[in-house]
Amino acid sequence: MDLNVVLPFLSSALSFVFAALVGDQWIRRRQPYQLVWTIGLLWYGISAGTEFLGGASGWNEVLYRTWYLTGAVWVAAWLGLGSVYLLARTRFGFAFAGALLLAGLFTYLTQRRYEYPEAGVAPILYGLIAVVGAIAVSYLSWRRSPAWAHAAAMLIVGGTIASAVMMLAIQLPAPGFAVDPGSGTPTGELFPGYLRLLTPFMNISGAFALVLGAIFSAYVFMPKKRLMTYKLGADQGVATRLGSLLLAPIAIAVNFIASLPGSIAALASGRLNSRVPATLLIALGGIVVSVTSGLGRFGDTSAHAIGLLIGVLLIFIGFLVSIEVFSDVRLPFTRVVLVRRERAERASR
Secondary structure: OOOHHHHHHHHHHHHHHHHHHHHHHHHHHHOOEEEEHHHHHHHHHHHHHHHHHHHHOOOOHHHHHHHHHHHHHHHHHHHHHHHHHOOOOOOHHHHHHHHHHHHHHHHHHHHHHHHHHHHHHHHHHHHHHHHHHHHHHHHHOOOOOOOHHHHHHHHHHHHHHHHHHHHOOOOOOOOOOOOOOOOOOOOOOOOHHHOOHHHHHHHHHHHHHHHHHHHHHHHHHOOOOOOOOOOOOOOOOHHHHHHHHHHHHHHHHHHHHHHHHHHHHHHHHOOOHHHHHHHHHHHHHHHHHHHHHHHHHOOOOOOOOHHHHHHHHHHHHHHHOOOOOOOEEEEEOOOEEEEEEOOOOOOOO
């Protein structure tokens, strides 16, 4: 049994089932985050599917190009954008702005470290886009406008279109694909630097949005013990709000850790809002995929296939656990209900 064939097949199949369930929820409830997550899960399924086909019957240029676009560039960005829309009416926009700045910095440092050929001005250009995007998102978040999510979407959709155009324009040297000789996992070494640098730009912002968004959601819905407080009310002065904004990440981290014992007790007694364990599972899944994919960037692709499967499995379980997402589970695009659950009362914020 070749795990480089079996594991990607399972990841792909699970992703498509997952996408069908979330897509069905979008048809019924018309929430934008459900549509965006559906798209992200389709990219996940297609990317894993290319790895299955490449491992089973051999790689070719079409599979290789499709794998890079859907898996290396689009998946994390679109899944993270789903979290952005889910949290559009919260102050999570400031965290996403920070993720954009980090993505721009990491993109620049990646080029300094690896010196990809044909990168040109891409590191500087992507960095400027990250800064402008972060400023726009921060401004709209400061105004307490949910439109910051649309600004984030413009960046992700723009990056998606730009990467597709770049892919169509490039010529790959024979044989048209490159794989790690040890693990059989595809690598991006044949692509020009300006395209390869979109990977850290899109992945950092998307992965941080997915993971931090899930942790933030858990914090919102868990019974909290507040050791540190902060206020971001519009009635405060600019200096006070800026100070509170800088304090907020520290306060949330401290309060999150302090609230864990009470949340564990609430879980044991059945009083914990389902959103808390669900979002923590989603965060863990995102971390697993990010770590194993990051190892691949540093030349270790041995955990890539198993990381893809474990990651999507944890995220899938997290979605199923949350009755906030699935009030019932039915056969997609039909009226056949497989599991029906009563919506639980939300835990105090």
